[in-house]
Amino acid sequence: MVKGKINNTQKRKKRGKKTKKHEKKRAFPLLAAFVDNWGQFLGGGILFAGICVLTVIGGPSLGFVLGRPAPENYRSPISFEYYAHRETRSLTEQARHNAPLAFRSNLSQFNASAAQIKRVIETRDVEKVRENLDFRNEKIADTLSLLNQNQDVLERIFENLKEAEMVSHYDWGEHAPRMPDSILWPNGAQETRKVPVDDVIIINPQCEKFQRILEPAFAGLDAEQRHIAISFIAEMLAAPAKLDIERSEKIAEEKADIPTVVKDIEKGDLLVRKGELVGLEAMRMIRAAHSKHLSEQRGFPYLFRRLGGGMLILLIYGGVISLYTIKNRTDRRLRDHAVQCIVLVLLILAVFAIARASIFYGLPYYIVPLSALIMIFALIFGQRFAFIISAFLPAAIALPAGDIGVEYPVFMIGGMTAALMIGRVRTRSHLFRVALLIGVAQAGVCLAFGLLAAESNLGPLLRFWGSPLLFSTFLAFGNGLLSGVLVTIFLPAVERIFEVTTDIRLLEWSDPNQPLLQRMLLEAPGTYHHSMIVGSLAADAAEVVGANPLLTRVSAYFHDVGKVKKPEYFAENMQEGAKNPHDELAPTMSKLIITAHPKDGAEMATESGLPPAVQSVILQSHGTTMASYFWNRAQKQASKEDAPPEKDAFRYKLPKPQSKEAACVMLADAVESATRSLESPGTEKIKEVVHKIVLDRLHDGQLDHSDLTIPDLSRLQQALIRGLTALFHKRVKYPDQEENGKK
Secondary structure (H helix, E strand, C coil): CHHHHHHHHHHHHHHHHHHHHHHHHHHCHHHHHHHHCHHHHHHHHHHHHHHHHHHHCCCCCCCCCCCCECCCCEECCCCEEEEEHHHHHHHHHHHHHHCCEEEEECHHHHHHHHHHHHHHHHHCCHHHHHHHHCCCCCCHHHHHHHHHHCHHHHHHHHHHHCCCCEEEHHHHHHCCCCCCCEEEEECCCCCEEEEEHHHCEEECCCCHHHHHHHHHHHCCCCHHHHHHHHHHHHHHCCCCEEECHHHHHHHHHHHCCCCCEEEEECCCCEEECCCCECCHHHHHHHHHHHHHHHHHHCCHHHHHHHHHHHHHHHHHHHHHHHHHHHHCCCHHHHHHCHHHHHHHHHHHHHHHHHHHHHHHCCCCHHHCCHHHHHHHHHHHHCHHHHHHHHHHHHHHHHHHHCCCCCHHHHHHHHHHHHHHHHCCCCCHHHHHHHHHHHHHHHHHHHHHHHHHCHHHHHCCHHHHHHCHHHHHHHHHHHHHHHHHHHHHHHHHHHHHHCCCCCHHHHHHHCCCCCHHHHHHHHHCHHHHHHHHHHHHHHHHHHHHHCCCHHHHHHHHHHCCHHHHHCHHHCHHHCCCCCCCHHHHCCHHHHHHHHHCHHHHHHHHHHHHCCCHHHHHHHHHCCCCCECHHHHHHHHHHCCCCCCCCCHHHHECCCCCCCCHHHHHHHHHHHHHHHHHCCCCCCHHHHHHHHHHHHHHHHHCCCCCCCCCCHHHHHHHHHHHHHHHHHHCCCCCCCHHHHHHHHC
16 A cells, blocks of 8 residues: 555655656747757758858849740940950960970980991891881881991981981870970080971871981982882981970970950940840850849848848748648658758758749750659659649749749649659669659650740741751650659659658568568567468458558558567467466566567667668557457456456557558558457357457547548458458368368
């Protein structure tokens, strides 16, 4: 009795503390709301501030797109100085090209090569000539004999060439970084002299200057022999100077150091004509003129228009969407997961930033992956919310530009298509099909609006293939494909960060070869087979009530995985004729062992990386139901003098089913276990058991939060009855079984 009083006192203290907390919350409702929803408040603040900043940055779109024809003449609205980067770059390249090439002395190599040529001529080494020329000719020997007769002339020529501005064809043709107007020739140890390009002699058989220099040594040679001789000498002779690449580059850098060209643009100057392709330089001038004009016009009126309009739009949109989320309880997910809320806000801001950049830099607006964001919304919050948001986001992104063009209906239809078609993602190819449909829908809307404006903007329809409409149509189609690719790439990250359970992930966990299922099969085979049957029954029930059958099936497979820790205490794992371990335990102890398996299963599921949705079903699959068998045992064991056991003490202390999937698993688990205990489970008996269990769970309040309606329960019962009837159907006896029966 004393212990009971102490416990009651502690309970009253706890209730008192809770009451005081509730009183504080009532006294400071705004503070309490902020504490409970700090993630939403912080995320909303970041989103609001970020969009306001993006709205103020830059100015409205001028309608000029890089690489597209200019829609109109653009005259500078203001006088300003423009830094002509293109002209500066052109002058820099020209200066670099004209910078002279520097050469360094190479006399030692020249002398060595001249001596080798003399030696080959004296010895008449035909093989050496053939090796260098890489061809065979019968006149090589005669050519060397005639050159040997003119060695004195050839030696004088080589002596004169030491001072000649002669370069190798390798340095001049293949290795030279450019073709300048002049070269710097070595004129001593440290000095150089400037030599015009026209005076340079190239060691090449085709060079006329080189041919004229060697001409005196070719007396007595016919045309073919002259060709052999000049080719041989050109191949073996080294130039008296060699290209100095490092110094040449240094000179080029010095020559290319040209100050930026500045142009004076006057107010009213034509920067681009209507119909001309907008090049990079024209785009830069337009941006410079526009930015300069905006910088002078900025002030309170400008900020009021830009920032005030953006804030008003955000407040209206935010209010409408918040009201929708509260009415449909969509905000619960973000309220409970602050980090997810902030990450989602950053995703939205990233899309806004891409849209703002496309407007400010004149890029095609179809680079904005808005449909990808809508698909992520559909995966996180469901298709209904994504469908609603697809009508708001395109306008919110387009309005800061100052106008809404054809992109708004294109993106709106694309977003709605994404929300309607994404559904449950079972394969990667499903995402590609959705992306293809988005692209087709967006391209169709873009083409339709373009054809409506054909008379005023595009000319005759026959010019469609050469008009900007074709380009825009392809961009709208490509935007849909891009969205699908992005979602496919980032799907694993979305699943992990936002705890989204896609069918792709569920299909991986439905594989019987999963280690956790294999462990159940080996250590608790009865539980394994029971879970497989419950999975089939629950999936059929989920199908008829509009729940996710795959999530239900996978959750049912793992709903009793916690029994693996103590499999021998559960009836389905006990061997026939073996001793029941509960016979030696008190009913309260048995109840603790039995009711612990959902929590044990949830812990094992968390360690194994099961999806959060499956973990939730594992915890909710038994709710607060009674362990009736042990309560009855406790009643029987209680003596007349002792107080009867409390019924609530033999209940599971777990959350009740919060979804249709969890309710289907709970009911399928209960009816499968109950029908297993029937001696002759006929159809009528199965109907009776299923109806009783469903009513008991309904009256016990287990289905209060499951979103199941009375019609749902009726359809669910029929599905369970069909499944159990098929499971326990009668079989035809074989002849040997009939004979054994007669005996």
